[in-house]
Amino acid sequence: MEENGEAAGPSAPGPSGDTTDQTHLPTDDGTGPYPGTSLNNTQPQSEGADSRPVTRSIALTWDPDPSGNTNGYRVYVRGESTGADYAFDSGPDTHLRMALPTGERYSFTVIAYNAAGESPPSSTLQCDLF
Incomplete structure (x- = not known):
């Protein structure tokens, strides 16, 4: 869409409509899923000497x-605790799988982008990988 001859920036990614085959992780206070983003079940990627996962795969x-x-x-x-960013x-894909170190609370934010710039960020999703 164009406004005043300039390309309009993208809007923030919207709330999820179809949640089949997805597990939404609740907030720490148990109030339920964050709208717009979801995490699939995590699976261990590798294990340390004490048989605890060193990384987990997040979708x-x-x-x-x-x-x-x-x-x-x-x-x-x-x-959150290490400050690691x-x-x-993901390019045009609306999904991403990544492996992250365990023993940490993570915050996730999604933005859309185009030639005009970036959208406002999505709602923040948090999860603990312990």
Whole structure:
């Protein structure tokens, strides 16, 4: 869509409509899933000497930008206690699988982007990988 001859930026990724085959992780206070993003069950990727997983595989999915004016998506991940920041570009795909170190609480945010810039961030999703 164009406004005043300039390309409009994408809107924030919208809430999820179809949640089949997805497990939404609840908030810490047990109030339920975050709208717009979801995490599939995590599976251990590798194990340390004490047989605890060193990394876990996370599958994050979201609904496409409703404007249809998107070139791709970026997922920003922050390790809450370490302050480690990760950025993943999924291109036009509305899903991303990543392996993250265990023993950490992570925050996930998704943005849509195009030639005009980035959308506002999605709602933040948090999960603990212990």
